[in-house]
Amino acid sequence: xxxxxxxxxxxxxxxxxxxxxxxxxxxxxxxxxxxxxxxxxxxxxxxxxxxxxxxxxxxxxxxxxxxxxxxxxxxxxxxxxxxxxxxxxxxxxxxxxxxxxxxxxxxxxxxxxxxxxxxxxxxxxxxxxxxxxxxxxxxxxxxxxxxxxxxxxxxxxxxxxxxxxxxxxxxxxxx
Amino acid sequence: xxxxxxxxxxxxxxxxxxxxxxxxxxxxxxxxxxxxxxxxxxxxxxxxxxxxxxxxxxxxxxxxxxxxxxxxxxxxxxxxxxxxxxxxxxxxxxxxxxxxxxxxxxxxxxxxxxxxxxxxxxxxxxxxxxxxxxxxxxxxxxxxxxxxxxxxxxxxxxxxxxxxxxxxx
Numbered sequence: 488x489x490x491x492x493x494x495x496x497x498x499x500x501x502x503x504x505x506x507x508x509x510x511x512x513x514x515x516x517x518x519x520x521x522x523x524x525x526x527x528x529x530x531x532x533x534x535x536x537x538x539x540x541x542x543x544x545x546x547x548x549x550x551x552x553x554x555x556x557x558x559x560x561x562x563x564x565x566x567x568x569x570x571x572x573x574x575x576x577x578x579x580x581x582x583x584x585x586x587x588x589x590x591x592x593x594x595x596x597x598x599x600x601x602x603x604x605x606x607x608x609x610x611x612x613x614x615x616x617x618x619x620x621x622x623x624x625x626x627x628x629x630x631x632x633x634x635x636x637x638x639x640x641x642x643x644x645x646x647x648x649x650x651x652x653x654x655x656x657x658x659x660x661x662x
Numbered sequence: 663x664x665x666x667x668x669x670x671x672x673x674x675x676x677x678x679x680x681x682x683x684x685x686x687x688x689x690x691x692x693x694x695x696x697x698x699x700x701x702x703x704x705x706x707x708x709x710x711x712x713x714x715x716x717x718x719x720x721x722x723x724x725x726x727x728x729x730x731x732x733x734x735x736x737x738x739x740x741x742x743x744x745x746x747x748x749x750x751x752x753x754x755x756x757x758x759x760x761x762x763x764x765x766x767x768x769x770x771x772x773x774x775x776x777x778x779x780x781x782x783x784x785x786x787x788x789x790x791x792x793x794x795x796x797x798x799x800x801x802x803x804x805x806x807x808x809x810x811x812x813x814x815x816x817x818x819x820x821x822x823x824x825x826x827x828x829x830x831x
Contacts, residue, residue: 527689528689528690529691530691530692530693532693533694533695533696534695534696535694535695535696535697535698536697536698537697537698537699538697538699538702539700539701539702540700540702540703540704540738543702543738546704546736546738547705547706547735547736547737547738547796548704548706548738548794548795548796549736549738549794549796550738550794555697562693593695637695639695639697642697642699644702644738644739644740644793644794645740645792646699646740647699647740647742647792648699648701648702648740649698649699650696650697650698650699651696651697652694652695652696653694653695654692654693654694654695655695656690656691656692657690657691657692657693658689658690659690
């Protein structure tokens with residue numbers, strides 16, 4: 488093969504490879520970018536409460552009540568940025584491992600469907616929140632004002648006075 | 663032709679990588695749940711003792727003391743170094759002593775034994791750690807003091823019990 492033809496063929500391959508590389512890079516960035524902001528979860532609210540002598544079942548000589556519940560809408564969750572009512576997602580929940588107390592269990596429950604074009608289901612019974620992601624509820628499309636209630640059980644008189652807190656993290660996974 | 667095949671392969675791979683990214687897309691939002699456990703120190707005395715009467719004696723001896731163990735107390739505390747103190751609202755006659763003995767909860771605390779009540783708080787149970795207990799016995803004793811029988815008298819005393827820190831009065 489003549490050297491000139493070889494050089495021309497080489498240039499052609501290099502140009503195509505460069506074009507392909509550019510295309511792949513752009514495609515990756517666009518798709519990755521889309522994925523990073525595909526579905527968002529926004530949780531507003533929280534819960535704090537005090538355990539004192541008014542929480543005893545029957546005054547002196549009695550123990551604390553079994554569990555403490557927040558109001559029905561202690562946290563409101565919005566799911567936005569979906570690709571439409573058919574875009575399925577799942578919300579998972581976990582807690583930080585800070586201030587973990589022996590025997591104390593935190594639960595979370597979905598108390599409202601919210602509104603929007605999509606659907607929501609699951610999570611209407613209390614789910615124990617662990618330090619790793621646990622399935623909470625799922626749905627599709629944008630949904631706003633999904634209400635969430637908390638419950639804490641296992642607080643006994645043996646827990647020393649003090650303030651305890653944990654961070655609850657809701658994660659939405661596009662499916 | 664090879665270049666086109668390579669292009670298609672790489673394009674497919676890029677699409678797959680992108681789609682994988684979409685499939686695994688996630689976002690998080692956090693909330694705080696916190697609670698405060700306040701100091702809980704509850705003590706209740708159940709019932710009032712029957713009247714204590716000194717009316718019996720054996721000739722040649724001081725009259726017999728009278729006792730009552732019909733009352734109890736209940737306690738709930740999450741403190742780690744608690745004690746129970748007791749006092750009466752006014753002083754007893756010099757020739758009479760009102761004494762009290764509180765059993766400790768079965769799992770914690772130490773009784774101070776029989777303590778003669780005065781208008782000053784005195785420890786009757788110490789070393790109490792977190793506990794929930796009820797129906798713990800209280801023993802009252804009214805006894806003559808000194809070498810001669812007490813002067814006939816009557817009175818009502820209010821006994822005040824306090825669950826407090828071991829370091830406090």
